[in-house]
Amino acid sequence: MKYDLLLTGGEVIDPSAGLRGVMDIGIAGGKIAAIAPSLPANEARRTISAKGRLVTPGLVDIHAHVFVNAHDMGIHTDQCCRTSGVTTLCDAGSTGSSNFAGLRHMLDHEVRTRVRAFVNLSAIGITGTSRGGELSHFPYADPEGCARIILENPDLAIGVKLRYGPGLVWEYSTEPVKLARKTAEMAGGVPMMMHITDSPIPLPDLIEHMKPGDIVTHCYHGRAHGIMGQEKQFLLKEVVEAQKAGIIFDCAHGRSHFNFRMIERALDQGFLPDTISTDLTMTSATRGPVWDLPTTMSKLLHFGMSLDDVIRRATSAPAKIMGYEGTVGTLKPGANADISVFELRDGNFEMRDSDGDTIIAKRRLLAQLTVKEGRVWYERPAE
Numbered sequence: 001m002k003y004d005l006l007l008t009g010g011e012v013i014d015p016s017a018g019l020r021g022v023m024d025i026g027i028a029g030g031k032i033a034a035i036a037p038s039l040p041a042n043e044a045r046r047t048i049s050a051k052g053r054l055v056t057p058g059l060v061d062i063h064a065h066v067f068v069n070a071h072d073m074g075i076h077t078d079q080c081c082r083t084s085g086v087t088t089l090c091d092a093g094s095t096g097s098s099n100f101a102g103l104r105h106m107l108d109h110e111v112r113t114r115v116r117a118f119v120n121l122s123a124i125g126i127t128g129t130s131r132g133g134e135l136s137h138f139p140y141a142d143p144e145g146c147a148r149i150i151l152e153n154p155d156l157a158i159g160v161k162l163r164y165g166p167g168l169v170w171e172y173s174t175e176p177v178k179l180a181r182k183t184a185e186m187a188g189g190v191p192m193m194m195h196i197t198d199s200p201i202p203l204p205d206l207i208e209h210m211k212p213g214d215i216v217t218h219c220y221h222g223r224a225h226g227i228m229g230q231e232k233q234f235l236l237k238e239v240v241e242a243q244k245a246g247i248i249f250d251c252a253h254g255r256s257h258f259n260f261r262m263i264e265r266a267l268d269q270g271f272l273p274d275t276i277s278t279d280l281t282m283t284s285a286t287r288g289p290v291w292d293l294p295t296t297m298s299k300l301l302h303f304g305m306s307l308d309d310v311i312r313r314a315t316s317a318p319a320k321i322m323g324y325e326g327t328v329g330t331l332k333p334g335a336n337a338d339i340s341v342f343e344l345r346d347g348n349f350e351m352r353d354s355d356g357d358t359i360i361a362k363r364r365l366l367a368q369l370t371v372k373e374g375r376v377w378y379e380r381p382a383e
């Protein structure tokens, strides 16, 4: 038998690999072995029909929280991911130098989802205390420890995380950004991811200290000092220039960072996010408004982004940033056989942003089947 699994007749969409059309995918040894309009079913141990469905690379979520407050999704990570077509995600700085080992232990022993992580500049990571954010107390900043963790965990740690916002940093100046960038240099020139929601100072002052490859996350928040400044009407030219220069703008929905009006205006002005992510935590996954990555993608489809643009930004684009170019987030032969099958369902779907605004979307992506490294990881039960 040539193939362990054959996925037949689905509408394949993998913009980064230039794949679009009805195709069969042959899987062997956990890898994509072949992709073509027709592959022989008698050479496969198992065949699954994907007829009438969309077939994409396994989704990649570059901003989620596996271990915020040192538990959160934790052991539920697999359940959250596999039921929504996500095979790979990135923990966006839930832990810092003092609790990264706990994240590492849990991922090594209890989670099958492929995970990488940003390491918080704060030693305590994101603890969610009402007594102040993780860097409101300056001594919690641990550049040496953060850089050391990144250097010692090259298979897991990919960059430095900074949450810049009221009550989160020790002073409202550019010092926290400069320190995060310096830490990223100490760690070998890795990317820095910066949360920008409700920033006390204008965004251009912050991005001035970032480098191409660094990530601005929560780019569609509707609070102070976003990508359209205080007027919230037109994109700041510094933002447009930064994106052109290679700074990554990530949407990271979350409970307070995704504003429909901002999205509508930004897309109208031609500003698309470079990556689509959820900022998922247990709360936003079980009580909304995020729910999961396909729901966030469906919201952006509603505002006019094309299916190709949405899928690329939730597969190959984040995979590349996470160091998985060519092996994850693509259906090219030789890549890991991470594949998601979706129904693009028609109907009237009420969807909410982070500020209570609602839309009625006419289409929504619904995960039907998730394959991870060649094994069926989830099949949606019949309705």
Ligand SMILES: [Zn+2]
Residues within 6 Å of the ligand: 063, 064, 065, 092, 252, 254, 279
């Ligand atoms: Zn986050």
